Amino acid sequence: QKEVEQNSGPLSVPEGAIASLNCTYSDRGSQSFFWYRQYSGKSPELIMFIYSNGDKEDGRFTAQLNKASQYVSLLIRVSQPSDSATYLCAVNRRAIIQGAQKLVFGQGTRLTINP
Amino acid sequence: IAGITQAPTSQILAAGRRMTLRCTQDMRHNAMYWYRQDLGLGLRLIHYSNTAGTTGKGEVPDGYSVSRANTDDFPLTLASAVPSQTSVYFCASSDFSGSSYNEQFFGPGTRLTVL
Numbered sequence: 001q002k003e004v005e006q007n008s009g010p011l012s013v014p015e016g017a018i019a020s021l022n023c024t025y026s027d028r029g030s031q032s033f034f035w036y037r038q039y040s041g042k043s044p045e046l047i048m049f050i051y052s053n054g055d056k057e058d059g060r061f062t063a064q065l066n067k068a069s070q071y072v073s074l075l076i077r078v079s080q081p082s083d084s085a086t087y088l089c090a091v092n093r094r095a096i097i098q099g100a101q102k103l104v105f106g107q108g109t110r111l112t113i114n115p
Numbered sequence: 116i117a118g119i120t121q122a123p124t125s126q127i128l129a130a131g132r133r134m135t136l137r138c139t140q141d142m143r144h145n146a147m148y149w150y151r152q153d154l155g156l157g158l159r160l161i162h163y164s165n166t167a168g169t170t171g172k173g174e175v176p177d178g179y180s181v182s183r184a185n186t187d188d189f190p191l192t193l194a195s196a197v198p199s200q201t202s203v204y205f206c207a208s209s210d211f212s213g214s215s216y217n218e219q220f221f222g223p224g225t226r227l228t229v230l
Binding site: 004034042043044046088100 | 146158160219
């Protein structure tokens with residue numbers, strides 16, 4: 001079992017609908033969770049992070065965390081063609097050396113928003 | 116413009132050759148990281164450093180070495196390149212504020228092909 005798992009997709013969603021991206025993780029000691037967006041040929045960029053159970057909203061994006069079930073999700077409301085990208089889930093394990101943050105990434109979900 | 120630069124942008128390398136990928140950040144971040152990204156496997160941590168003079172191994176350190184002589188630079192060296200090291204390499208950095216959810220900023224990446 002991979003430490004962080006995502007459905008690789010592709011996930012196809014019509015424009016204006018809600019896109020739902022899911023991620024599960026295996027290390028119960030994980031402390032914080034990140035969603036990165038990566039456009040084709042570009043570097044990852046942070047969209048949201050979450051560390052407490054429940055929902056966290058930022059504009060059209062909502063991150064949801066359920067530590068008991070060990071999953072984290074990202075909802076994109078009113079999806080737009082510009083949201084088409086690969087979304088990477090990352091989990092922060094406890095750093096061995098203070099100050100460094102060892103992220104473990106899932107394989108990413110490719111999302112396509114259809115006009 | 117503040118950020119992370121990587122060099123070269125891309126490189127084709129003969130197997131057995133030595134290669135150093137360069138990474139420089141001007142954000143004065145204490146922590147720096149090297150990842151490789153392969154199709155279907157997501158981003159995997161190679162090495163990291165929490166501060167100048169200190170480095171640590173990530174998930175896939177074999178065949179790679181790093182050094183951190185100062186805050187800004189974090190070169191990655193392949194002592195004797197092999198075809199399985201063909202990948203896209205991303206350098207990243209993050210600041211340390213005592214929390215477990217500091218954003219990692221990524222460089223533009225280096226596409227390396229080993230023949």
